[in-house]
Amino acid sequence: MLSHWLARADGPLPFRLVAPAEAPAGYEPAVAEGAVPTREGSWHDVFNVLAFIAFPRAKLALHRRVLALRTTRAAAGAPAGVRSREEDALALLDEGSLVIAGPPAAIAALDEARRGGSLPRIDRVIRAHGLVAWVLGHALLEHLVLERAPIGAGILTMPLAEPPTLAAVDRTLAERISAGDFPVPCTSPTLPWPDPTVDGWLGGDDLDPDEVSSKPCS
Numbered sequence: 012m013l014s015h016w017l018a019r020a021d022g023p024l025p026f027r028l029v030a031p032a033e034a035p036a037g038y039e040p041a042v043a044e045g046a047v048p049t050r051e052g053s054w055h056d057v058f059n060v061l062a063f064i065a066f067p068r069a070k071l072a073l074h075r076r077v078l079a080l081r082t083t084r085a086a087a088g089a090p091a092g093v094r095s096r097e098e099d100a101l102a103l104l105d106e107g108s109l110v111i112a113g114p115p116a117a118i119a120a121l122d123e124a125r126r127g128g129s130l131p132r133i134d135r136v137i138r139a140h141g142l143v144a145w146v147l148g149h150a151l152l153e154h155l156v157l158e159r160a161p162i163g164a165g166i167l168t169m170p171l172a173e174p175p176t177l178a179a180v181d182r183t184l185a186e187r188i189s190a191g192d193f194p195v196p197c198t199s200p201t202l203p204w205p206d207p208t209v210d211g212w213l214g215g216d217d218l219d220p221d222e223v224s225s226k227p228c229s
C-alpha cells in the first residue's frame with residue numbers, strides 16, 4: 012500500500028521503494044533519482060515514506076540540496092562526515108519539524124506569540140487566524156507511535172499569499188530549500204510534542220494519501 016501511494020505522489024519524480032542494498036551510492040543519490048531506501052520493519056522508515064507522500068517536492072528538494080552540499084564539501088577537501096550548518100538545518104527540518112502556514116500577517120502574529128513562549132497564547136493566535144500545521148519531521152511520528160517521553164518539536168512558520176493547502180506548502184518549501192533559504196538551524200523555539208493542544212492544529216483531510224496524490228502542485 013505504501014509503495015502504491017508513493018508512486019502516486021504528485022511530485023516531479025515517480026518515487027519507488029528500494030531496499031538499502033539497492034542504493035550502493037548512498038541515501039541522497041538514490042532519492043535524487045526517485046528511489047527511497049526503506050528498511051523492513053522500521054517505523055522510522057515507514058513515517059519517512061509517509062513524508063514523501065505528503066511532501067514529494069519538498070523531500071526531493073531537501074535531499075538533492077544535501078547531496079549538492081556534500082559534493083561541494085568533498086570537492087573543497089573538507090573532512091568526511093562533518094556537516095555544514097545548512098546540512099544541520101535541513102536535517103532538523105527533515106527529522107523533527109512541524110510546518111505552520113498561513114497569511115503573512117497571521118504568521119507575524121504567531122511568531123510574536125512564540126517569542127513569548129506561552130502555549131495558550133500561541134493556541135489562541137493559531138485558532139483566531141485559522142492557521143494549520145502539518146508534520147514534516149518523520150522522527151516526530153516515530154516518537155509518537157513508540158510512546159516515548161515528550162520532547163520539543165521544531166517549528167517552521169511559512170507565510171503564504173495563497174490559501175495554505177498542503178500542496179502550496181509542499182511547493183513553497185521545495186522552492187525555499189532549493190534556494191538555500193535555510194543556511195542555519197531555524198526551528199526554535201520548539202513546542203511540546205506530543206501535546207493535545209498542538210495536535211489540535213494538525214491538518215486533517217489534506218493528509219489523506221489519495222487526496223494528496225490528486226492535488227495539483229502548480
